[in-house]
Amino acid sequence: xxxxxxxxxxxxxxxxxxxxxxxxxxxxxxxxxxxxxxxxxxxxxxxxxxxxxxxxxxxxxxxxxxxxxxxxxxxxxxxxxxxxxxxxxxxxxxxxxxxxxxxxxxxxxxxxxxxxxxxxxxxxxxxxxxxxxxxxxxxxxxxxxxxxxxxxxxxxxxxx
Numbered sequence: 001x002x003x004x005x006x007x008x009x010x011x012x013x014x015x016x017x018x019x020x021x022x023x024x025x026x027x028x029x030x031x032x033x034x035x036x037x038x039x040x041x042x043x044x045x046x047x048x049x050x051x052x053x054x055x056x057x058x059x060x061x062x063x064x065x066x067x068x069x070x071x072x073x074x075x076x077x078x079x080x081x082x083x084x085x086x087x088x089x090x091x092x093x094x095x096x097x098x099x100x101x102x103x104x105x106x107x108x109x110x111x112x113x114x115x116x117x118x119x120x121x122x123x124x125x126x127x128x129x130x131x132x133x134x135x136x137x138x139x140x141x142x143x144x145x146x147x148x149x150x151x152x153x154x155x156x157x158x159x160x
Contacts, residue, residue: 010110017113107121
């Protein structure tokens with residue numbers, strides 16, 4: 001038996017996953033059922049591309065529903081208002097100064113389930129995220145990356 005890992009989520013992340021699950025269960029399942037019904041009405045299923053595509057889509061939706069249900073079943077929500085904004089933790093927005101590129105960066109620290117580098121949401125388990133946890137404004141941290149060691153200074157910490 002695999003032990004289920006706690007999925008640390010912010011309230012916003014929890015709400016997004018719940019909304020996606022609801023959309024899949026209520027809307028998408030019905031859409032695929034209609035596609036399957038229409039494809040079946042065309043007769044011979046052995047060479048029916050629409051039927052095969054709808055079956056694949058149905059399988060993908062059911063797999064995502066199962067994945068979401070498992071994430072939510074093991075969710076641990078971080079209440080942002082209870083986060084100490086003196087120290088970096090999950091649910092914080094952090095402004096950093098990157099010494100190498102002489103620029104300011106801003107990241108939200110989230111659980112690994114919510115991480116999305118395109119939206120500057122970094123996981124508390126990532127090299128940068130784990131180095132930031134517990135740090136305060138003014139702290140300088142060094143993070144080992146594929147490109148070598150990168151140095152940052154914490155400029156500000158705020159709540160999401």
